[in-house]
Amino acid sequence: MTDCLLAHAFMNADGSFGNPALVVVEPEGVSVTREQRQALATRLGIPAVVFVQNLAHGIVSIHGNYGQEIQFGGHPLLATVEVLHRLGTPVKELTPAAGPVNCRRDPDGMVWLKAPAAWSKPWRHLEMESPAIIDSLTELPPGEDFTQVWAWMNREAGKVRARLWAPRIGKGEDEACGSASMLLALKLGRDLEVVHGQQGSIIFAKPVDDVEVELGGRCTVEEPDPATYAQVAELYGDRVKGQRS
Template structure:
């Protein structure tokens, strides 16, 4: 059976919810194609599926549930670090399609990565009056798309309340969007604690320089459902 894990990245303060990613450790010599990986990711419907093609080199491919590969994504990369750490293969660098990403896992369980914010999708940012206004949303304000809405919850402490939707690519609400939070960090020029999504996923950010941001959060690992494990096993049995 091909090893795989369901990882919730950016869990909230209670260790609950977060943004799920399926992490698949491909067998040595696997001959599956990018199209086959994408078909599986689309069929399973998990927000991101990460295929670890070479754990020693950190080489991965990321595919979304909405029919597109992902060059760089905060929550799938953090999920991969957590999954590999659990089997004693903690990487210092991952290699998604965008390029090398230094990463680490601190003793308190927080996973960190450092990357250029420009690798993120071109998320828009829309500031709202206060956190309560964001809590009440059921979708984006009129005229917005591909947008992270945000407001200060405690400006002095750097605490932000945020939510995000991207209807034009068929993406509903993103419980925890690390890449948009990286862009917001550069925009505001300071370290942030972003409380994201309906369940207040905790996303931590720190600007490194004028282009790179350190992105962090805690993760929880779960055993995937039987139908997910069976679908992964079938792909590599055929491949």
């Protein structure tokens, strides 16, 4: 059977908002192509769909809703760690296309991964004068693309306000972009708490050295809606189930 659960990564302190990712744990021996996975992800319209192709070895592929496979993604990988924990199969390493990623789930429910920040897409960063300016945006400032805009909320505490868009790849606003926040933490050389997106999702990013960054956040898991189930079942021949009791 195929496990299929929806997770939200980078929830705020109230357990709200975050960025959704559908996690599909494929059964052994399934014959599904990369093109079929991408077509499903595009149809579903969820920001990211993670296909766990080999659970024993943590091999996954991540596909965006804008027609592209994602080599490395913070929120989909954290979502996968949380889903696998809920399914009783915790993992210490996941391997997307970019390479092996160390991961863990702490007893307090925080989920973490550690990876090279350079695996992220080449996000730009634009510092703005105040969080209020960022709050007022409906799109990126003129001349910007593939950009995370940010401002200090509390410089001493390492707390920033940030939002992100990528029009050139057809990607609208990203409610919680972990990979761009990893790059920002590495650029600033300090631990950050990032209040991200229109709704204010919470991302933690901590440089380990001049290459790797720890990325953390809280996640929730829920059953997908019936329409999502139906489309996943169509690909896997109706062998789809939700959360185990």
